[in-house]
Amino acid sequence: MPKVGVVGCGYWGPNLIRNLAENRNCSQIVCCDLRPENLERISSRYPAVHVTPEFEEILGIGLDAVMIATPLSTHYGLARRALEADLDVFVEKPFTASSMEAMDLIDLARRRKRVLMVGHTFEYSPPVIKIRDLIESKELGTVFYLSSTRVNLGLHQKDVSVVWDLAPHDLSMINFWFGTGPTAVSALGRDFVQPGIPDVAFISLTFGSGMIGHIQVSWLSPSKLRRTTIVGSRKMVIYDDTDHLERVKVFDKGVNFRDPETFGEYQLSYRTGDIVSPKLDTTEPLQAEVSDFLESIRTRRRPKCDGESGLRVIRVLEAVERSLHEGGRIIELGPPLEVAATPRDDRAP
């Protein structure tokens, strides 16, 4: 059973630690953080966990793997050193601060034959998996467009914009649902509160398939919204992550249209059928994510969210940021990185 280090025990790290502590497939946990108060909190909560302020100790103490939940700017350096020390590596999202860094880590992991995983937790979330099934089974028909709103009041980050903070969730879901990302993006945004750090952005996405998409992210909104609408030719879905009773609603709605009967005349009619909120699995996504990492370590398989998955998101974030800085100019993304056909069943974890 793997021994795992957790680096970064501030905001998110404790969630990883809790899930490792509750997972029977993890034999030992070591935690690392520069702030003594963070380590003290972990120690009093988990007396059996060893803590250290030294990252070097994490590398040399005989661990199998490390999970990195530090500020974005440190992801690359820490992950690189861990891979060089032949550890399997999990990095929180966003993966890295640039696609160059991401590609370098992917390359290094491949050469060292190390597991490299990125923490796109939503891909382990039951409503998101349900929607993937609806898309894959063609129950929605051809997907025309999707529109996502991910807004609330705060928390303003000091090191990353609202785009890097919130949009990775939507972008990783899109990759997961459609097996591909956008081919072009444009974005309009502003830094209303902290100069130089956009806190509101409207992001438009174009896909090779003809599908289009839109993501609104904001730290300046009166109410918290986590709502994605996916419109297909056969059915439509609203995924509202704040509605605990009915997270996913499938609308049997659409337009029925046939070719012109008489010259130049389209015949349209609207179909309105049942609305169904399917029962969803109640697994905690983070538990499934941690299990996937531990299982990947054990069996040397690829995790569901591997380095390429992280890179695909980073490439779009870079393009969005560039468009933001150039006043909303359309940025082409070049040939999309197709999601590798993988022999594993991603429902498994």
Next chain:
Amino acid sequence: MPKVGVVGCGYWGPNLIRNLAENRNCSQIVCCDLRPENLERISSRYPAVHVTPEFEEILGIGLDAVMIATPLSTHYGLARRALEADLDVFVEKPFTASSMEAMDLIDLARRRKRVLMVGHTFEYSPPVIKIRDLIESKELGTVFYLSSTRVNLGLHQKDVSVVWDLAPHDLSMINFWFGTGPTAVSALGRDFVQPGIPDVAFISLTFGSGMIGHIQVSWLSPSKLRRTTIVGSRKMVIYDDTDHLERVKVFDKGVNFRDPETFGEYQLSYRTGDIVSPKLDTTEPLQAEVSDFLESIRTRRRPKCDGESGLRVIRVLEAVERSLHEGGRIIELGPPLEVAATPRDDRAP
């Protein structure tokens, strides 16, 4: 008291006729439509109303004014002929099919000293007027951004895109609220159902003040949404036109920030106070609109929504459409047409 003709008695015209019929300041109504069944319906409902299939009759029968509620492509020709016949003219939104047409009508009305009004009904709507008051009184502080969603399933129009069908509402409200329109737009959209007629569009707006905006319009959505969020530095507003109990909600929420105390450190905190749904007037907007037209005829004043008001919306629609056709390119609008300072109290009608 004015005698008024209504041209176009299909979908919207009957609403104008009903309001004219119930208004004590209109002495006579004459209706015109090419389809006999439309005229029959009017006759059986309003036996006192004279009906005719001949637009010429409308021009020559001694009326004071005409209200035009026909398909968009006919607005210009009909309005021009009415102005030339020295009638006061009301045109349904969108005003005209191009800004050239709009400018020509404005010029003609000015020369003929005719009233020229455009049917931006929302500017007479109590929630919209309430929000204008909140903005003007600075209760919201500086407005950072607004985001509007105007979507439902259908009705697909055959002659205009979803942009020309639904966005005029938001664009006229923006003009009314801020006294100015956007200086640049970009838009991403698609024609999923009828080739050549976009049914979904994401529209980004840039304003000279630094404010930004976004409008989502769609005829392909699972549920009807009419929701505008306006975020100011002091307060935030959600205007949900489908919520009959609480159409406008004012959130006493915001970010408190001071200049750095220590080098490079911003101090942010979030303020969360009461949420208030102010009582709204219950006037029917269309009744106020028709009253404004009749009063403008009587007193020779400018109506609240004059030709310039209609033109401002058309110019943005043209720019949005151009951006749509050029794949989302940013289109500059040139110097904004400032709303003329008018001596009239637009709360009056």
Next chain:
Amino acid sequence: MPKVGVVGCGYWGPNLIRNLAENRNCSQIVCCDLRPENLERISSRYPAVHVTPEFEEILGIGLDAVMIATPLSTHYGLARRALEADLDVFVEKPFTASSMEAMDLIDLARRRKRVLMVGHTFEYSPPVIKIRDLIESKELGTVFYLSSTRVNLGLHQKDVSVVWDLAPHDLSMINFWFGTGPTAVSALGRDFVQPGIPDVAFISLTFGSGMIGHIQVSWLSPSKLRRTTIVGSRKMVIYDDTDHLERVKVFDKGVNFRDPETFGEYQLSYRTGDIVSPKLDTTEPLQAEVSDFLESIRTRRRPKCDGESGLRVIRVLEAVERSLHEGGRIIELGPPLEVAATPRDDRAP
């Protein structure tokens, strides 16, 4: 085709007139009201309709049937005279001011072989019919209980209490759904605004089957609620008549329980499956009701809501009122009037 008189053209009558006017199976309409202004409004709206202030004229003008939409206290007298004049009779709900009156009318109609119908419009409403189907098909299993809330602010009636104003809706639905009414009732209420006229009441219902029910009615509530919950052993339903998108929601929820495995130990588990909002027919209930009356006149069949149906509701209202006046004492209703097995398909109208 029947010629029909409408008596009472104030608040509700015009809805009957509109539906008669739009129905191809009604050849002539005559309207009667004591107030000239009500008749004038009808005349200007429907020039072809004959109006009169004299009820005698209604009886003697050669009509086939009459629909009575006057204040409750006049129902009995008007209906009796119409039946005696050999007219078919429709009476708005509540049927009569007492069960004695109701029984007398039923008896008279039987002897004269006249159609006698009561306006329990909800029994023609698509969500109500859908729920009846769910109950009859045993999809809900055994129904344990139902709870209904029918509250809003106003309108305070001057002649009847909130119980007689609002509870008939729930009571007629219960009759329709379960084919029987309660065997005992109790009620707590008060007259907060108008002395002697209760405006709030909590009504408890006991049924022979073991089912229980509760109805809350109020003219003194902050928001309008029209919500009925029906809990069965297999599924549960929420019928919210103010939710235009999802009027009926069927919850695949319940308790699974088996007999004790070990001595004295019940094994319970909770089942939570899909939530489905079934597509509902969009017929206007009042149109179906008027059609049923016209068809019953034509074919001499029993209408869906006959006099017995009206009587069953009146008997419960009387018992509720008695309990109200006796401080909430339980009032037994005697043997329930079973809904007669009728050869007609009540889905037909």
Next chain:
Amino acid sequence: MPKVGVVGCGYWGPNLIRNLAENRNCSQIVCCDLRPENLERISSRYPAVHVTPEFEEILGIGLDAVMIATPLSTHYGLARRALEADLDVFVEKPFTASSMEAMDLIDLARRRKRVLMVGHTFEYSPPVIKIRDLIESKELGTVFYLSSTRVNLGLHQKDVSVVWDLAPHDLSMINFWFGTGPTAVSALGRDFVQPGIPDVAFISLTFGSGMIGHIQVSWLSPSKLRRTTIVGSRKMVIYDDTDHLERVKVFDKGVNFRDPETFGEYQLSYRTGDIVSPKLDTTEPLQAEVSDFLESIRTRRRPKCDGESGLRVIRVLEAVERSLHEGGRIIELGPPLEVAATPRDDRAP
């Protein structure tokens, strides 16, 4: 600083332990439970906490106070022994299984000069305190009635009915809000799942002031509702504990009525003003409750929810249960126990 024992570490006890552990005014915690697995869970979570399966140890180990969170049937015996051992005592709600038991404990505590507190947590909840302020300040005017719905699916208790499980929340709030309880009750309910243990009940309440109330409790409902409506002569309140954004809404709504102008004619009109969701304090109620207990131990004052407070709830529960068993008969409660005028400011804790 007090040393506190917690007896019962199953479902609720751990919440008490967590709040004691985080409270700086508690110097030592000892936990007692019959089940070793419960004690083990506490030990691994709080290594510094001493655990024991022996209640005797709790009594003899030199503690100042004990908090009892065991099944209802054991409350009396455990509390009695603790008071006899001169410990201050906190008992979870419902206080005891009968009013006899409650009175005996109150008497014993008085004689021993011990603090006796009951865990009516809602009385420490910010929305509940806000509503008390609205009532006390007469902002609602005279309260006409209240209606509460507290329903969900499960959990079926094996030892108490849904009335004893859920109604204490509403009954303690009512005591807190109005300073008095009902003078008579009646209740209709059934035991649909477990024979002999009612799982659905409709409870009607009569108050000496003329106010009436209704409480619906159920373990058999499709969705979780925690909703109380309070209707006053001046304003109305909806308290929805499941609405995290707007728990309390104050409606400036009401009926304006004057004495008859003309003989027998009331003049009614309806007033509809703003709807306000006041900002609420974010204190955790349980933290305030535990603080109140610790402070009461330290200063020998009465806690906000003392034994009398617990007894008042038990007396109503007994009456409700009796009415349930007698088919809904009205049960008079005798002279209400007025809430003692207390010199302490119950906003303090």
